[in-house]
Amino acid sequence: MASALVKPLLFGYFRSSCTWRVRIALALKGIQYDQQPINLIKDGGQQLAIIEYLEETRPSPALLPRDPVQRARCRMISDHITSGIQPLQNLAVLKKVGDGSQEWAQHFITRGFQALEQLLQDTAGRYCVGDEVTMADLCLVPQVANADRFKVDMAPYPTISRINQSLMKLEAFQVSHPSRQPDTPPELRA
Template sequence: MYVLILISKYKYFKRSPEYLKINPNGFLPTLVIDDQPLNESLAIIEFLDEKYPDETPLLPKSLLDRTNVRAIALTIASGIQPIQNLGVLNYYSSDGDKKKEWANHFITKGFEALEVMLQRTHGKFCVGDEITMADICIPPQVYNAKRFDVDMSRFPIISKINEELEKIEAFKKAHPSSQPDAVN
């Protein structure tokens, strides 16, 4: 059982004192379990994977595969995604076209590196043929890439993995456009 609390990405930058008590950096997401706040997407994903294990863990048993999964996930979560956060974009410029150009540039640069990484590791998904934590990071970033007019034809591996993920019900439900606070 969980309670979903929606926070407008436009309003959360006000960083209320109440929210800063559970997440001192003021970022999203935060998951509170047994009155313990957990912050940062990848840490939350690992926590949930270990707390609620199933037959296909999000981190493979092989040390090399686990390392590759974490490297891919961190490339996205730490290298590509933060540069297009609203706070960064708004600090950079108030001009919508400049923000779009900025985000396009850095997503493209990050995807160039990611595409090379995936050449060594991919199967049907990022690392082989099982869904991993790395795969969870792909759809939101591809969604943003499209939002900022990144030429996805330059990234066939990323695109193919994303297409495979879009066929899976859990990924359909998690898509940004499927969220209760989606803005069309």
């Protein structure tokens, strides 16, 4: 007898890129969940491992390509975004930087997007890795939102911009958007 799957409880913060990635995965997989807003600045955060767990326990729809080479590329893109770009504009880092934090964030997002744009030349179809939504796409959308927040010029990144626009047309990406979360301040709601 198969064990019943428990309705997940997601601890998160409306603007957290990490939490947003998990919300997208839950929405794509059609998983109902409860949400507990917390201040991630004080209480810690989510990890990409949650998405891998969801993929292993609820494999449909797949967020990792079946082909091992494409799967490796998907993980490479995801890691590039979640480890190489996103942590450098976390609030704790920006507080340490102090004055000039906007320029700091812009610099590292730009540097990361330059490399990402090149990576996507070899992997992109309609989305980051081919024509199916993958874990890489879940990482891309919150990072583009961060780029917008820090006023990064997106003109040099046409592939990133095109993929982001395609993804934002999908319901899972819309319902998981930070502006639609229960802890979003009223002035930031959509």
